[in-house]
Amino acid sequence: xxxxxxxxxxxxxxxxxxxxxxxxxxxxxxxxxxxxxxxxxxxxxxxxxxxxxxxxxxxxxxxxxxxxxxxxxxxxxxxxxxxxxxxxxxxxxxxxxxxxxxxxxxxxxxxxxxxxxxxxxxxxxxxxxxxxxxxxxxxxxxxxxxxxxxxxxxxxxxxxxxxxxxxxxxxxxxxxxxxxxxxxxxxxxxxxxxxxxxxxxxxxxxxxxxxxxxxxxxxxxxxxxxxxxxxxxxx
Amino acid sequence: xxxxxxxxxxxxxxxxxxxxxxxxxxxxxxxxxxxxxxxxxxxxxxxxxxxxxxxxxxxxxxxxxxxxxxxxxxxxxxxxxxxxxxxxxxxxxxxxxxxxxxxxxxxxxxxxxxxxxxxxxxxxxxxxxxxxxxxxxxxxxxxxxxxxxxxxxxxxxxxxxxxxxxxxxxxxxxxxxxxxxxxxxxxxxxxxxxxxxxxxxxxxxxxxxxxxxxxxxxxxxxxxxxxxxxxxxxx
Numbered sequence: 001x002x003x004x005x006x007x008x009x010x011x012x013x014x015x016x017x018x019x020x021x022x023x024x025x026x027x028x029x030x031x032x033x034x035x036x037x038x039x040x041x042x043x044x045x046x047x048x049x050x051x052x053x054x055x056x057x058x059x060x061x062x063x064x065x066x067x068x069x070x071x072x073x074x075x076x077x078x079x080x081x082x083x084x085x086x087x088x089x090x091x092x093x094x095x096x097x098x099x100x101x102x103x104x105x106x107x108x109x110x111x112x113x114x115x116x117x118x119x120x121x122x123x124x125x126x127x128x129x130x131x132x133x134x135x136x137x138x139x140x141x142x143x144x145x146x147x148x149x150x151x152x153x154x155x156x157x158x159x160x161x162x163x164x165x166x167x168x169x170x171x172x173x174x175x176x177x178x179x180x181x182x183x184x185x186x187x188x189x190x191x192x193x194x195x196x197x198x199x200x201x202x203x204x205x206x207x208x209x210x211x212x213x214x215x216x217x218x219x220x221x222x223x224x225x226x227x228x229x230x231x232x233x234x235x
Numbered sequence: 236x237x238x239x240x241x242x243x244x245x246x247x248x249x250x251x252x253x254x255x256x257x258x259x260x261x262x263x264x265x266x267x268x269x270x271x272x273x274x275x276x277x278x279x280x281x282x283x284x285x286x287x288x289x290x291x292x293x294x295x296x297x298x299x300x301x302x303x304x305x306x307x308x309x310x311x312x313x314x315x316x317x318x319x320x321x322x323x324x325x326x327x328x329x330x331x332x333x334x335x336x337x338x339x340x341x342x343x344x345x346x347x348x349x350x351x352x353x354x355x356x357x358x359x360x361x362x363x364x365x366x367x368x369x370x371x372x373x374x375x376x377x378x379x380x381x382x383x384x385x386x387x388x389x390x391x392x393x394x395x396x397x398x399x400x401x402x403x404x405x406x407x408x409x410x411x412x413x414x415x416x417x418x419x420x421x422x423x424x425x426x427x428x429x430x431x432x433x434x435x436x437x438x439x440x441x442x443x444x445x446x447x448x449x450x451x452x453x454x455x456x457x458x459x460x461x462x463x464x465x466x467x468x469x470x
Contacts, residue, residue: 022348023445057407057445065445067407068348074411077312077464113257113303172292172302173466176309179414179434179457197432197457199414205466210258210292210300222414222432229312229464231408231440 004045007036011046012055015066026056026064054230074228077175090129096154097124101143111204111215112142119143123154126189134224136189139216146213162213171208177201182219190221199225239280242271246281247290250301261291261299289465309463312410325364331389332359336378343375346439346450354378358389361424369459371424374451381448397448406443412436417454425456434460 011026020026027035032043047064050056053076058064070076073090102122109116121141127134139158141149146162153161162168180200187194199220204212236244246261255261262270267278282299285291288311293299305311308325337357344351356376362369374393376384381397388396397403415435422429434455439447 054407054409057441059443067441067445068409068439068447070409071411077466172289174289174303174305175464175466176306177460177462177464179432179460197414199460204303206292206302208294210302212303225412225414225434227412229410229412231312231410 003038004042005049007038007042007046008049008053010036011050012053015055020066022066022068024066026066028063052230054228070228070230074226077227077229091131093128094155095126095128096151097126099123099149099151099154104140108140108215111202112140112212114142121146121149123149123158125154129224132221132223133190134221135218136186137216137218139214142211142213145207145211158214168207168211168213170205170214172206174204175201176203180219186219190219192221197222238273239277240284242273242277242281243284243288245271246285247288250290255301257301257303259301261301263298287465289463305463305465309461312462312464326366328363329390330361330363331386332361334358334384334386334389339375343450346437347375347377347447349377356381356384358384358393360389364459367456367458368425369456370453371421372451372453374449377446377448380442380446393449403442403446403448405440405449407441409439409441410436411438415454421454425454427456432457 011032014020015026026032029040029043033040036043047056047058050064051058054067054070056064057067100122101119103117104112104114104120106116108114108120109118112118112120114120120143123137123139123141125137125139127137129135141158141162145168146166148165149158149161159170178200179197181195182190182192182198184194186192186198187196190198192198199222201218201220203214203216203218205214205216206212246267249255250261261267264275264278268275271278282291282293286293289302289305291299292302335357336354338352339347339349339355341351343349343355344353347353347355349355355378358372358374358376360372360374362372364370376393376397380403381401383400384393384396394405413435414432416430417425417427417433419429421427421433422431425433427433434457436453436455438449438451438453440449440451441447
């Protein structure tokens with residue numbers, strides 16, 4: 001975690017502890033710099049993180065203010081670090097169905113900016129939330145960026161593994177979602193009836209260098225669809 | 236439209252015309268400043284807009300690069316200006332069902348940061364996309380921020396009206412979405428069967444000063460749910 005992310009977390013905690021309300025003003029820049037003993041640019045970056053997370057907004061020339069608290073138990077689409085933190089009061093469990101190296105189909109190749117037939121790791125997992133079979137996910141990892149994966153790794157955080165092992169860090173992503181009728185397999189895994197509507201959520205994750213290293217397709221049980229999106233303030 | 240937004244549009248057009256591809260580098264800062272005859276800070280702000288829209292990404296110290304083109308016909312959740320531009324090749328039509336001043340219920344008051352019983356304008360509309368009854372929307376406008384609305388205004392862009400009439404501009408928003416079974420009314424308006432799943436999409440729009448001026452609840456026909464969310468690059 002970088003310094004500005006730690007500062008962002010500390011400011012968020014400050015807002016929670018002081019029970020600050022919508023439109024309450026945050027301490028001024030110089031006070032925050034002194035308090036955390038960091039530079040102005042670190043505070044500015046921390047503020048950017050908090051803006052993107054929908055925690056604060058900035059008025060030019062007049063400081064930073066608290067935004068309304070969000071409803072709990074929604075997955076924030078702007079969080080780049082998975083759903084764990086948003087759902088920290090829920091009981092989550094994950095079952096890995098399999099990890100296999102395969103050759104990229106046309107669809108996989110297009111999304112990972114590869115050629116058809118290039119090697120990718122396919123990871124299949126089902127995540128349960130509070131006992132509900134909530135998400136069936138199939139992820140494809142570009143094997144030239146992620147040379148090794150297995151079931152033990154997939155049981156933990158794959159993103160943490162590829163960051164420590166290959167210095168590959170998720171920098172940005174594209175997500176698409178639509179509603180679709182569930183296939184027989186999806187229905188069985190999510191304990192639905194074939195044809196029931198599910199949300200299909202596709203994500204493509206890129207590294208700092210613009211390498212598309214992960215293309216994932218997740219099917220969400222209707223009861224598990226609870227998303228939050230904070231419109232980023234215009235500056 | 237501000238200068239940096241115009242520059243952002245111009246750079247986006249440049250990317251499209253030159254058919255730049257993923258990871259192609261954009262011209263360097265000094266060239267763009269000279270070409271558009273604007274300051275460095277204007278280019279930086281234009282780049283921020285393009286990052287949020289998922290058009291480019293920036294690598295510290297090495298410039299700005301093109302991101303993969305997005306799939307067409309998805310509504311971009313980061314666009315703050317409505318769905319018109321994303322769906323510009325579609326035929327859209329809107330029917331206003333009614334505009335009435337009412338007293339805020341508990342739910343409306345909580346979302347608009349008002350007291351129960353305060354006056355709000357309620358606007359009901361149905362939007363069709365390519366002939367499909369796509370969205371049934373009920374919006375509540377805080378009447379102390381938006382003192383007047385009628386059906387003629389609702390027929391056009393309410394946001395354009397309140398910007399020109401009351402200098403009230405949408406600065407940021409909170410959106411929540413879940414899947415729900417449609418009521419009899421929703422099913423009728425969207426030409427579905429009662430109980431069919433629809434997406435309930437709630438949005439709260441705030442001004443620069445943090446005033447929650449619009450709380451809207453939209454029900455999307457399953458076939459109309461096509462959303463894109465660009466994970467904002469970490470800087």
